[in-house]
Amino acid sequence: MKNLRSGENSPVDGHLIKVMTHCTINTGQASELDVSAFLLTAEGVVRSDSDFIFYNQPQAKGGGIKLVSEDNESQYFTVDLNVIPAEIQKIAFVMTIPVAFSSAFALSIKIENAMEFHPDRKNMQEKSLILAELYRHKGAWKFRALGQGFKGGLAPLATGYGVEIDDDDEAVSAVPVPPQKTTPIQLNKTTVDLKKAGEKVTISLVKGKNLVAKLKWDTKVDLDLYCFYVDGKGEEGKVYYRKLGHLDKAPYIKLLGDSQGAGEEIVEISQPKHIKYALIAAYSALSNGVGSFLSYKARVVVTDNDQQEVTSHLAHKDPYSYWVALALIDFTKAGELTIQNVETYSNKKTFARQFEERTGEKPASLFHKTTAKVQDINKYDPERSPHLFKDGTFMMSVGTREFK
Incomplete structure (x- = not known):
């Protein structure tokens, strides 16, 4: 397995690949970890919102890329590079978490059985990260390690790539975004x-x-x-x-x-x-x-x-x-x-009502005796x-x- 450093690239062999991501954070926050992919043109933007692959839209039209979740912290994309449309020159892989990446215990992205990248998360205060990208180069595909932090959450990052988000939050653009006619995507829970x-x-x-x-x-x-x-x-x-x-x-x-x-x-x-x-x-x-x-x-x-x-x-x-x-x-x-x-x-009132519903009798008290029991109990405690x-x-x- 080849280890890449930030900025390094390597050729991709074959056309069927699995791009795997992993991030370990506090267990109670793992449910808010999201991984996404953006299919980008030469201008660095999506053609339409269908080029945005995320939890509510896990597969691209045509089936060229699909998001699969094994659990909260390990998710992967299956990619058929032969099916990716010719207009798409780059695929960016993004991760967002609810805390700063500096607090993550582990972080990686890799192409199965080929290469991997472990971004340097020390002192990284951003909660969004462009992990890596696949890109065309002289008729072939390459994989580039990035580890580029981004201020803001998934919504402003998606907006930066040209996705129209149905979100009241002010968008922060990472790249120039030309006017586009798109249908808003709902990212909010x-x-x-x-x-x-x-x-x-x-x-x-x-x-x-x-x-x-x-x-x-x-x-x-x-x-x-x-x-x-x-x-x-x-x-x-x-x-x-x-x-x-x-x-x-x-x-x-x-x-x-x-x-x-x-x-x-x-x-x-x-x-x-x-x-x-x-x-x-x-x-x-x-x-x-x-x-x-x-x-x-x-x-x-x-x-x-x-x-x-x-x-x-x-x-x-x-x-x-x-x-x-x-x-x-x-x-x-x-x-x-x-x-x-x-x-x-x-x-007492709840106990008496529920006891009578289950046994047909009133619970035991100073004024009432009963042999009926629920869980071997017939008196309120x-x-x-x-x-x-x-x-x-x-x-x-x-x-x-x-x-x-």
Whole structure:
């Protein structure tokens, strides 16, 4: 494998090649890593927006180049140089990430089994990078290593190459752009807000893509994210601060640390195909375990890697609950997932209602005895966690007792 330095070029052998990119960043930010390619004329611009290859348009007309994602951090392009139109003189390969490239742990682009380039990311504050380019030279193709940083995100970079972006942000041009008649391409994420319990949305799930769920809040309190799940075999489990989980083996869900303060906690699901249901809940670790989750502005943000984002909000104030269930995710239909706002608090009223729905009897109390049980529980305990059942339903206050 030949190693190239910035500015160096090398001839490309054959016409069927694989251009592979890799970048390792913080796991919780990997979903926002994007790789793109631009098919450029001799003037350095696209002929039309169809020459822009990215997550929402992964293949060029005619099939000359196609973007394939193995996972968040490793993506590649299959290229048939014989099919690339004669007007196209250059193909630029671009990467954008949500942080400065200086914070990346690894960064590379290579032509499989031929050559590779590792850009010098030290002190690189830019978040967009022109990694390399394929270009025609005397009837053949060559590969040039660049590693050129670009100020701004994907939208201004695309604008610089002549793509018309449907974006309100001011574009910063990298190259002169002549007037062109193009149809705007939408780069922004599709965002959905589920503001009330019962509201739900179904989004596509791209095979091989990870899913990230974030518990966010705005005040300086300690909330804990719990992800209760039912896996593909019907086994029940949970991921939380004492049992972080794994991404490379079962349960294919991992909690990325315990914040112990204002901000966010994140769970990542690396293999959604192995999960049937996931319930995202929050536990209050305040004194006495009480306080209004609504006043903390707690919410769950679920993001897939096809640039779709769903936020499940809270609408009711319940200052005396240790627990709130915020979002239920259903993975049972191939190629899609359904996210539902399930705002439910762990209080006596909720426990009594859910217990009676499941057993047909009232729960045990000083004035009522019953032999009916759910998870071997028939009496309300405010510190018990929710429990997610095999059929995707859940009940508050019948799980294990938690006290941080």
